[in-house]
Amino acid sequence: MAAIVLIGAQWGDEGKGKATDLLGEKLQWVVRYQGGNNAGHTVVLPNGETFALHLIPSGILTPGVNNVIGNGVVVDPSVLLAELKGLEDRDVDTSRLLLSADAHLLMPYHVAIDKVTERFLGNSKIGTTGRGIGPCYQDKIARVGVRVADVLDEKILTQKVEAALEVKNQILTKIYNRKGLDPNEVVDGTLELAEGFKHRISDTRLLLNHALERGETILLEGSQGTLLDVDHGTYPYVTSSNPTAGGAAVGAGIGPGRIDTVLGILKAYTTRVGEGPFPTELFDEWGAYLAKTGGEVGVTTGRARRTGWFDAVIARYATRVNGITDYFLTKLDVLSSLETVPICVAYEVDGERVDDMPMTQTGFHHAKPIYEEMPGWWEDISGCRTFEDLPKNAQDYVLRLEELSGAHISCIGVGPGRDQTIVRREIV
Ligand code: GDP
Ligand code: IMO
Ligand code: MG
Numbered sequence: 001m002a003a004i005v006l007i008g009a010q011w012g013d014e015g016k017g018k019a020t021d022l023l024g025e026k027l028q029w030v031v032r033y034q035g036g037n038n039a040g041h042t043v044v045l046p047n048g049e050t051f052a053l054h055l056i057p058s059g060i061l062t063p064g065v066n067n068v069i070g071n072g073v074v075v076d077p078s079v080l081l082a083e084l085k086g087l088e089d090r091d092v093d094t095s096r097l098l099l100s101a102d103a104h105l106l107m108p109y110h111v112a113i114d115k116v117t118e119r120f121l122g123n124s125k126i127g128t129t130g131r132g133i134g135p136c137y138q139d140k141i142a143r144v145g146v147r148v149a150d151v152l153d154e155k156i157l158t159q160k161v162e163a164a165l166e167v168k169n170q171i172l173t174k175i176y177n178r179k180g181l182d183p184n185e186v187v188d189g190t191l192e193l194a195e196g197f198k199h200r201i202s203d204t205r206l207l208l209n210h211a212l213e214r215g216e217t218i219l220l221e222g223s224q225g226t227l228l229d230v231d232h233g234t235y236p237y238v239t240s241s242n243p244t245a246g247g248a249a250v251g252a253g254i255g256p257g258r259i260d261t262v263l264g265i266l267k268a269y270t271t272r273v274g275e276g277p278f279p280t281e282l283f284d285e286w287g288a289y290l291a292k293t294g295g296e297v298g299v300t301t302g303r304a305r306r307t308g309w310f311d312a313v314i315a316r317y318a319t320r321v322n323g324i325t326d327y328f329l330t331k332l333d334v335l336s337s338l339e340t341v342p343i344c345v346a347y348e349v350d351g352e353r354v355d356d357m358p359m360t361q362t363g364f365h366h367a368k369p370i371y372e373e374m375p376g377w378w379e380d381i382s383g384c385r386t387f388e389d390l391p392k393n394a395q396d397y398v399l400r401l402e403e404l405s406g407a408h409i410s411c412i413g414v415g416p417g418r419d420q421t422i423v424r425r426e427i428v
Contacts, residue, residue, distance in 0.1 A: 003218045004261040004428065005248040008225025009318035011272040013298070013305060014265035015330035015413055017041025020058035020221050022411070022418055026428040028216035029066045029208065030059025032223065033251030034241035036074040036106055036136070037083075038129040039223035040299025044416045049090075052299045056083050056097060057221050063093060066211075068204045070220075071102035072241065072251020074136040075148060076111075077193040084196075099197060100204040100253075101149035105190065107161070109168045109181050110135040116176040126237055127274025129301050137240035139164065148201055151194035158187050205253025212258055217428060220248040220259070226318040234364060237276025245322040263427055264324035264407065266315060268332045268397075271305040273298045279367040280308035280344045294334040311344045311369070312404035317357040319406045326427055327405060329398060330413035332390075333420075338376040341397055344369035345404060374400060382415040387424050 004023075008014045020030060021043040037054035043061050044050050051061060055075065059065040069075060084094050110132030117135070118125045128134060139145040144164055150157045162183045169180030208218060224243040227233045232244050241247065249256040269290055272278045282290070287307045290296065296305035318324060335341055346355045347367035358364045377391040384390050390398070390412075402409045410425040 002212060002260045003220060003248075003254060003258045004263060005220045005222065005245045005259055005322075006263045006265065007222035007243055007245055007248075007322055008228075009264040009266040009322075009324070009327070010225050010270055010311075010314055011227045011278075012223070012225040013040070013271055013273065014225060014267045015328070016222065016265050017043045017053060017058045018330065018413065018416065018418070019263065019265050019328045019411070020219060021045075021061060022421055023219060023428055024059055024062030024065055026217065027059060027062075027065055027219045029068060029211055029218040030057040031068040031070050031204075031208065031218060031220050031252045032057045032073050033070045033220050033248045034072040034243055035223035035239065036131060036133050037076055037079045038131050038133045038239060038300060041223070042299055042416070044418065046418050048417075051087075051090075054083055054300060055080055056087070056094075059219065059221070060087060060092060060094060060097060065096065067097045068208065068252070069097070069099045069103055070204060070252040071100040072247065073100070074104045074106045074133060074140070075099065076106040076132065077190065077197060081193060081196045097200055098202040098204055098207070099148055099200045101147070101201050103148045104136055104140045104145045105148055105150070106132050106136040107146060107164070107190070108186060109165065109172070110139070112172060112178065112181070113168065116172070116178055120176065125275060127276070131300070134240045146190075151190060151198065152201070154187070154191065157190065158183070161187050161190070208252055208254055212254065218252075218254070220252055222248065226322060227314060232321045234276050235361065237274065245324075261326065261427060262322050262324050264318055264322060264327045266318070266327050266329050266401075266405070268329055268335055268401075269294070269310050270308045270314070271296050273301070273303055273305050277365050277367075278306055278308060279313075279347060279364075280311045280369045281306050282308050290334065294331055309342045309344055309369070309371070310401065312401070313344065313347055313355065313357060315401070315405035316355075324407045326410040326425065327402070327407050328411040328413065329401065329409045332394065332398070332412055333380075333382045333414045335376070335397070336381055336394075337378055340373040341376050342371040342373055343400065343404065345372045346370045382420060384414050385422060387412070387422055390422070
């Protein structure tokens, strides 16, 4: 095996944490390659203990796995230390966590700017997590960002923070009428926090390439999802990084040819947090039913997730832009007890049927779902462990999703626990 990319096929929260955890024992490395603590990945261990991870790869919960926060991630140092402490307080061994020297540091001014920008946008807001993700990536691309390795050189760090704040303070005070930040306080605060993570700073791309040469298996754990990708998602209602499979090579520093499996995590229905178009969104009692039965509350912000039926146009799109080889279909158990289960198979856009993602933002905003109804099943499927254990109608639902999505559904989730999984084809 070589490298496997694990990505969200929809708008995030598909169950990536559970899937990473399930594969954990077969991996030597788990790498986060983009995003930051906007992510919230839930893992339920076999003993029932639940963990919510934000910045640290879900592989940290599997003893012996090496975990890497890659160069493509934006790292809020105070969140990193708090998350480490939370894990250590629960007796999780965190000694195998490394931090790329080239990852960008998310600074207090990024959080401040994220919040005021959203407030300023009013009705046009993105509905961000308010964690400073967009502003931090803006600085990265504008070449004025602070990187992890900068904490090893106080002079450089000071220069960079001073230069950044010269501009940011003008924006905060003159445009948004907020207080500016004192550069010395920001530098001192960062250096103090750095004492807690300095020993983890590494040339992670070198280590990962050596690991690949030794034949070890690396899982590149995506956060967010395909439709939140800044290039391929529902722009501007997206995050500021590339969760899609192509982003994994960039954000970890390995060659794309090393990746031989792209595992898409796909929820058996659809959810979205924050603003933006969502063709199959339900505003009726069925939406409330999915939200309640699926426990659809954001892990990071506690916001209610919007819910809707499965959208095969999105799944086909995700298969295509990521080159998905296998799907892990999650939360099938949530759909038990429905008389019929609608699937959106195509859209109607301005009076015409379209089978693929519309080319323009306006087209997607106008998309109306065309549904096909599948017969439902009443049985509680949370105890099923083989495909044949599933009621016939649930099997048919899965096979229809597979046909519409264009990639093999290799695993099926029937509950949040690690063992509540049906494996039709081994991924690793
Ligand atoms: P992530 O961000 O993709 O890791 O997903 P989240 O952790 O934000 O949200 C997924 C939620 O669904 C979590 O509460 C998981 O414990 C839960 N979950 C994952 N797979 C399944 C499943 O197959 N069935 C059920 N009922 N819950 C699941
Ligand atoms: P995981 O990894 C779901 C959404 C936010 C907002 C948009 C931009 O748990 O799947 P940002 O703070 O990134 O600038 O917000 O992206 N968003 C997520 N939605 N799951 C996530 O992560 C998300 N991370 C960001 O709600 O709409
Ligand atoms: Mg999540």
